[in-house]
Amino acid sequence: MGSVAALTAALLLPAGAALAHEERPVTLPDGSGSVPALRTGEPDLLVCKTDEADFARRVAGFPAELRERNLTLFRRCLKDGVRHLQEAVDRVDRPGMTIAMLPGLYREEPSQAAPTGACARLPARWSTWGYQILSFEQQQQCPHNQNLVAVLGKKDLQIEGTGAGPLDVIVDAEYRKLNAIRADRTDGVYFRNLTAQRTTFNSLYVLETDGFVIDRVLTRWNDEYGFLTFASDHGLYTDCEAYGNGDGGLYPGSASNLNEGRGHDVPRYAIEIRRCRSHDNALGYSGTAGDSMWVHDNEFYDNMVGATMDSLWPSHPGLPQNHAKFENNKIYDNNRDxxxxxxxxxxxxxxxxxxYERGVVCSQVGVPPGTGVIVAGGNYNIFRDNQVWGHRGAAFHLFGVPAFIRGESRLDRQADTSDFNRYEGNVLGVAPDGRRRPNxxxxxxxxQGTGNCWQARAARTSPAALPLCAERAPELSGGSSRWLAEPVKLTKLYLCADFSAQAARLPAGCDWFGASGLGKVETQLALGGSLVLGLLAVLFWARAGRMTPVRGEGRMTPVRREGSRRGRRLVVAGTVLGLAGLVLDVVAAAVDDTLLAGVALLLMAGWWLCLGAAVLRDRRAFGWLTVALGVLALADAYDRLVRLIPVIPLGPGWFRGLLVGVWVLWAVVVLAPRRTRSAGKSAVEAEVAA
Known part of the structure; x- marks a missing residue:
């Protein structure tokens, strides 16, 4: 087990070199809070601009009652209100206050300036992304070093726009700040009916908060995230929208890890996301340590990937990711590149x-475009009754992540993901109108993993044989328990992990970034192996047909080096099978066809079995090794095409790959010419000695 973990660590080491999001050390809430309710009374504080003509134009198309309401509030705001949201936040002096923002564009000019004086010299670590990791106290000391609007330590605060929709109230950072609005340690905060946009990191950032609501809020055009909620509990996203973001439109990272150590039967979820739309982002939903999430009745579309949850990034509390439940979502056409x-x-x-405003998105993450949902090192996730269609790649993508990636060095933890993930009752490849839109x-x-299971009606899967879910959660199905991924897939993941947005590095050989056909690492591996094995197959075929003239009693006697006529026929038949299998293996890798790859294995198994049987009489040890290799190839094909073989900790591909290496070296020795011990020794004697 230790050697397996070490091998995985060596292969995947580059994946841990980048950080999606760096934050100060945080403490997860104790769970004593609750989801705040919307207050509908009169606001305590008003924010508006003073251009009456502009305001009149903005509210002209509102329904009559809403227009009159806004005109009344505007007159009151001109007299008693303030002109910037930050100004209103600074006036909050007790829990339970409401700030109403009237229609307008809020550039928050007093907050835009770069830091000066002591704020320009804060003693804090710099992240790999070029910003300082500030403590809460430093955020209080210098609230606008990174934030256009800083809501720090306020309790039960409600900030709402009074327009007809989110676009009537816009907080615009104009790419001058990391965050448009930061709500830090703000238990009970409620954001409603506004837009935040154009930052170098996040539009709306909620941190270390027990109780928050994001209601009818739009975020767009950010380097990283639209919504980022981190180390929080009792949260609700509802009727929101996000687009044009370089990482996740929605990112509920490191939610309260309240279900750690439980099975699928959980008492509650930390954060609920419902009726939101996330589109035209790198990721519609991103959930590093997205624990205890209930994500339902949303739409994720026209992203590179619809949704991801992972355990890839260190320093995120709550790893490994666990207990997200996705149900009744529409996840479709996530094919942007x-x-x-x-x-x-x-x-x-x-x-x-x-x-960004014209549709440009600068992806900060390396992912396979054309994918519905990725789980990269997560446990006890449920994907139920979702509609997933129209993806060029895969509807569901699952792979394990060793624990050293998250900074955990214990050897017994390196294979602790991805386990007990369930995929059941999803409608795959069919749009809501009934049209066939296959993935x-x-x-x-x-x-890799233990206890994962899928629904029976899944088309074109890799591997073709999948463990099936017997009962709905919390009942667990059977299936395999594997410490490591399939060798070729592990190699591919290692290669693709070398993406870097900062260095503009797109790994060659990875089809996530455009490689195809012979340019893919899978095809190159298959081609290299096929050339070596194909050459050996031809040499065995040639040797089986050679005659050695032996002088005896006045005539030349033909002697077959590899045994009987029957043995020669076995070698010839096996070689035909083997060469066909080797060619088919390269084709299968180039077109990414699991069934063809399985057939290729069966053909190669036929070659090794025939060759082994042919050479057993003269090369017993090598013959049995060759037969064993054929049996392993059959087992590998069975494992991929028919049913995963239980009990074994590694897939047959690992044993076959290691044995092939030994066999190739031995085959070279067998095929090497042998010299006679003396010039006078007969050719027959030399052959017996060989």
Whole structure:
């Protein structure tokens, strides 16, 4: 087990070199809070601009009652209100207050300036992304170093727009700040009916908060996240929208880890996300340590990936990720490929010059475009009754992440993901109107993990054989328990993990970034192996047909080196099978076809079995090794195409791959010519000695 964990660590080491989001050390809430309720009474504080003509134009199209309400509030605001949201926040002096923002564009000019004096010299670590990791006290000392609007330590505060929709009230950071609105240690905060936009990190950031609501809020055009809620509990996203973000439109990271150590039967979820739309982002939903999440009745579409949850990034409390429940969501057409903006240099420009408002997205993450949902090292997640269609890649993508990636060095933890994830009752490849909109494949799984199961009606899966869910959660199904992914898939994941947005590095050989056909690492591995094995197959075939003239009693006697006529026929038949299998293996890797790969294995198994039987009489040890290799190839094909073999900790592909290496070296020795011990020794004697 230790050697397996060490091998995984060595292969995946580059994946841990980048950080999606760095934050100060945080404490998860104790869970004593609650989800705040919307207050409908008169606001305590009003925020508005003073241009009456502009305000009249903004409310002209409102329904009559809402227009009159806004005009009344505007007259009151001109007299008693303030002009900037931060100004209103600073006036909050007790829990339970409400700030109403009237229609307008809020650039928060007093907060825009770069830090000066002591704020420009804060003693804090710099992140790899170029910003300082400030403590809460430093945020209080210098609230606008990173934030356009800083809501720090306020309790039960409600901030709402009074327009007809979110776009009537816009808080615009103009790419001058990391965050448009930061709510830090603000238990009970409620955001409603407004837009936050254009930051170098997040539009709306909620941190270390027990109790929050994000209601009818729009976020867009950010380097990283639209919504980022971190280390929080009792949260609700409802009727929100996010687009144009370089990482996740919605990112509920490190939610309260209240279900750790439980099975699928849980008492509650920390954060609920419902009726939101997230589109035209790198990721519709991103959940590093997205624990205890209930995500339902949302739409994730036109992103590179619809949703991800993972255990990839260190320093996130609550790892490994666990207990997200996705149900009744529409996840479709997530086929955007924004890497072209990295290739052409667009993303190397300053954020304000990239063209986010015109549809540019600078992806900060390396992911396979054309995917519905990715679980990268998560446990006890449930995907139930979702509609997933129209993806060029896969509807569901699952692979394990060793614990050293998250900073956990214990050897017995390295294979603790991805376990007990359930995929049941999802409608795959069919749009709501009944049209067939198939996914490229319904499942891509690296084979690692314990207790994972899928629904029976899944098309084009890799592997073709999947453990099936017997009963709905909390009952667990059977299935395999594997410490490591399939060798070729593990190699691919290692290669693809070398993406870097900062260095504009797109790993060659990874189809996530455009490689295809012979350019893919899977095809190159298959081609290299096939060339070596194919050469050996031809040499065995040639040797089986050679004659050695032996002088005896006045005539030349033909002697077959590899045994009987029957043995020669076995070698010839096996070689035909083997060469066909080796060619098919390369084709299967190039077109990414699991069934073809399985057939290729069966053909190669036929070659090794025939060759082994043919050479057993003269090369007993090598013959039995060759037969064993054929049996392993059959087992590998069975494991991929028919049913996962239980009990074994590694897939047959690992044993076959290791044995192939030994066999190739031995085959070279067998095929090498042998010299006679003396010039006078007969050829027959030399052959017997060989």
């Amino acid at each position: 924004y890497y072209r903006y990295t290739r052409d240099g667009t993303c190397a420009r300053p954020p304000a010059e990239r063209g 490229g494949r319904d499942v891509w799984w690296d084979g």
